[in-house]
Amino acid sequence: GENVEQHPSTLSVQEGDSAVIKCTYSDSASNYFPWYKQELGKGPQLIIDIRSNVGEKKDQRIAVTLNKTAKHFSLHITETQPEDSAVYFCAASRKPASGTYKYIFGTGTRLKVLA
Amino acid sequence: DTAVSQTPKYLVTQMGNDKSIKCEQNLGHDTMYWYKQDSKKFLKIMFSYNNKELIINETVPNRFSPKSPDKAHLNLHINSLELGDSAVYFCASSQDRTARGYFGAGTRLSVL
Secondary structure, eight states: OOOOOOOOSSSETTTTSOOOEEEESOOOOHHHEEEEEOOOSSEEEEEEEETTTOOOEEETTTEEEEEEETTTTEEEOSOOGGOOEEEEEEEEEEEOSSSOEEEEEEEEEEEEOOO | OOOOEOOOEEEEEOTEEEEOEHHHHHHHHOOOOOEEEEOOOEEEEEEEETTTTHHHHHHEOEEEEEEEEETTTEEEEOOOGGGGOOOEEEEEEEEEETEEEOOOOOOOEEEE
């Protein structure tokens, strides 16, 4: 069945360093890949997304890369700050001919930025 | 204004009871979802509705019954609650054109 693997499960970095989270998806028809940040006691918040016709997208300190051939996509956070500490989820999705987008989520990465 | 709002935020109840969670979105989106997040933080889709029509129904026990009175609301009713139903339930909505999903703050359900 459809599956998204996410690594690492936990990541600790020093403030100012970069953090990279990697995901691999199984459904080759997936064409939309969002990343979510979930802070304690809150709902997941969309932070960046990428579509299958693009290889890279950047928004300030956050960037996402997509390798469709290898079915890999990654989140890069540069100059990390303590407020970046949270659980990050990747997801892969596609929309069937008659239906709605269905997200398959990765298992999450707990990022801790040490001051 | 909160884009996707769900109530209650916390729900503590006894096994065997029936409970409901309500969700409303003011984003004008066509599609709404219910997700379950277990104790290991794993997020899994349960249902999706598009313009009040059920589109996705993952292998969820039929004790769970979603209801969408209009495209801005999607409620979740759970009958005969079991210990294993304890989790955080998230409502979300998205617009078909962009696929971007927006989540509510979650309802933490504890079944005792």
